[in-house]
Amino acid sequence: MSSKTFIHDNFLLQNKYAEELYHTYAKNQPIIDYHNHLPPQEIAEDKIYPNLSKVWINGDHYKWRAMRTLGISEENITGSASDLDKFKSWAKTVPYTMRNPLYHWTHLELARYFDVNELLNENNAEKIFNETAEKLNSPEYSCRNLLRKANIELVCTTEDPIDTLEQHQALKKSDFEIKVSTAFRPDKAIFINNDGYNKYIDSLSKVSKIAINNYVDLCDALRNRIIYFDANGCKLCDHGLDQIYFEEFTESEVNSIFKKKRNNENVSNQEAAKFQSAILIYLAETYHEFGWVQQYHLGALRNNNKRMHSILGPDTGWDSIGDLSQAQKLSSFLNALDSKNKLTKTILYNLNPADNEMMATMIGNFNDGSVKGKVQYGSGWWFLDQKDGMTKQLNALSNMGLISCFIGMLTDSRSFLSFPRHEYFRRVVCNLFGKEIVKGELPNDMEWIGKMVADISYFNAKDYFNF
Structure with missing residues (x-):
C-alpha cells in the first residue's frame, strides 16, 4: 500500500459487513466526548494555534x-x-x-x-x-472550528473544585453551538498526604467562603462547590485514584485525622486510608443527591521517576500501570452506597488489563434495573486506549455483560486534534462485529446490529448523560 492510501475509507475494516456498519451506522454520528482535559479558556477565546x-x-x-x-x-x-x-x-x-x-x-x-x-x-x-x-x-x-470539523456535539472538560468556571460561563453566554460542560475533580481534597495539601485546603476555604477547621467544614466546603458546579451545568464528576479506598471509620476518627493534618502533624498511611474512605463516601452520596454521573479511573502508578517529576511536574510522562488489588474495596464501596440506595450512575475504568474481567463482572453486581446500563465498564483508558486494549475491553464486556448498553469512547485528552480517536474506536467496533458476521457467529441482520453500533457510538451516551 502506498503512503498516499494508508489512511483510506476502509482503514481497519476487514470485510464488507464491517464497512457497511461503519459507513452507514457509525461514521456520521456526532461525538459526545464526556471526559477530557481540554483547556476551556482556549475554547472561550477561540484560540488560533x-x-x-x-x-x-x-x-x-x-x-x-x-x-x-x-x-x-x-x-x-x-x-x-x-x-x-x-x-x-x-x-x-x-x-x-x-x-x-x-x-x-x-x-x-x-x-x-x-x-x-x-x-x-x-x-x-x-x-x-x-x-x-x-x-x-x-x-x-481556530479552536472552535477544529471542534466543528470533528462533528462534536458535546465536550466535557475537567475542573478542580476551586475553579471559578468563568470560561464555561462565557461559553454558555456565547453563540457557540457545541455544548461545553465540566466535570468535578476533587482529588486534591482527598489525598491528605500529598505535598501542599494544607495550602490547597486554604484555597478551597477561600473560594467556598467556609472556614475549614474540621472534617465537617471540609464536607460543607465541598458541598458548596458541588452546588456551584451544578448551577453551572455540571452533571458528572471524575476521580483518578490508584484504587478505591474503603476502610471502616468513625466521624470522630476522621475529624481527628484531619485536624492532625491541619496542625502539620504526621498522618499515617492507615489514617490516610480512613480519611480518604470517608471523603469518597461523602462525595458519592452527594453526587447521588444531585443526580450526577460518577467516574472512577483506577490503577495508575503515577510519578515513578522522581528526578524528572521534580523537574517537569505531574502529567509529563512518568506514569505507568499499577498492580494494586482492586476488587474487594471497590465492591465494598459500591455496596455501601447501594445499601443506602445512594449509588448514582457510575463509570469504572481500569488501567491494568488484568482487571478487565473483574470490572466487567463487577458492574453487573450493581445494575439493579432502575436505569439502562446504570453501572458502566468504561472504555479502554490511557495505556489501553489502543486497538488491542479496546478489543479486549469490548470482548470482556460482551462476554460478561451487555455490549449493547455500552456508552462508548472518550478521548481523555489534552489535545484539540485528538477526536479521530472516536473514529478509530468506531472502526474497531464495526470490524469486531463484521468479523463475527463473516464467521457466522452473529446473524447477518445489519439493521439490528447497525442500531447497536449507532447506540454504542452515540445514542447510549446521549441517553445516559442527558445533558
Whole structure:
C-alpha cells in the first residue's frame, strides 16, 4: 500500500459487513466526548494555534514518552528548542512508532484535519510543518472550528473544585453551538498526604467562603462547590485514584485525622486510608443527591521517576500501570452506597488489563434495573486506549455483560486534534462485529446490529448523560 492510501475509507475494516456498519451506522454520528482535559479558556477565546507543535505536541505525554525512548533530548521535547525543531524530532520518531497507536493516531489526525496523506517522517517534516501552519493560522482552523470539523456535539472538560468556571460561563453566554460542560475533580481534597495539601485546603476555604477547621467544614466546603458546579451545568464528576479506598471509620476518627493534618502533624498511611474512605463516601452520596454521573479511573502508578517529576511536574510522562488489588474495596464501596440506595450512575475504568474481567463482572453486581446500563465498564483508558486494549475491553464486556448498553469512547485528552480517536474506536467496533458476521457467529441482520453500533457510538451516551 502506498503512503498516499494508508489512511483510506476502509482503514481497519476487514470485510464488507464491517464497512457497511461503519459507513452507514457509525461514521456520521456526532461525538459526545464526556471526559477530557481540554483547556476551556482556549475554547472561550477561540484560540488560533501558530503551528502543529503548539496544538499537537505541547502537553502530549504519549508523544513525549516515545521521543524519549528513541533518544530525543528533553530540550527537543519540553525544553527550549524551537517549535520547528520539536516537530522535526516528533517526525523523526513517527516511523519508529509502528504498532504503537501513535502511528495510527498521527496519520488519522493529519488526514482528517489537514488532508495530509503522506506518512510523516524527518524528510517531509518541514514541508508538512509549514503547510499545516498556513492552515492553522487562518480562522477556519481556530479552536472552535477544529471542534466543528470533528462533528462534536458535546465536550466535557475537567475542573478542580476551586475553579471559578468563568470560561464555561462565557461559553454558555456565547453563540457557540457545541455544548461545553465540566466535570468535578476533587482529588486534591482527598489525598491528605500529598505535598501542599494544607495550602490547597486554604484555597478551597477561600473560594467556598467556609472556614475549614474540621472534617465537617471540609464536607460543607465541598458541598458548596458541588452546588456551584451544578448551577453551572455540571452533571458528572471524575476521580483518578490508584484504587478505591474503603476502610471502616468513625466521624470522630476522621475529624481527628484531619485536624492532625491541619496542625502539620504526621498522618499515617492507615489514617490516610480512613480519611480518604470517608471523603469518597461523602462525595458519592452527594453526587447521588444531585443526580450526577460518577467516574472512577483506577490503577495508575503515577510519578515513578522522581528526578524528572521534580523537574517537569505531574502529567509529563512518568506514569505507568499499577498492580494494586482492586476488587474487594471497590465492591465494598459500591455496596455501601447501594445499601443506602445512594449509588448514582457510575463509570469504572481500569488501567491494568488484568482487571478487565473483574470490572466487567463487577458492574453487573450493581445494575439493579432502575436505569439502562446504570453501572458502566468504561472504555479502554490511557495505556489501553489502543486497538488491542479496546478489543479486549469490548470482548470482556460482551462476554460478561451487555455490549449493547455500552456508552462508548472518550478521548481523555489534552489535545484539540485528538477526536479521530472516536473514529478509530468506531472502526474497531464495526470490524469486531463484521468479523463475527463473516464467521457466522452473529446473524447477518445489519439493521439490528447497525442500531447497536449507532447506540454504542452515540445514542447510549446521549441517553445516559442527558445533558
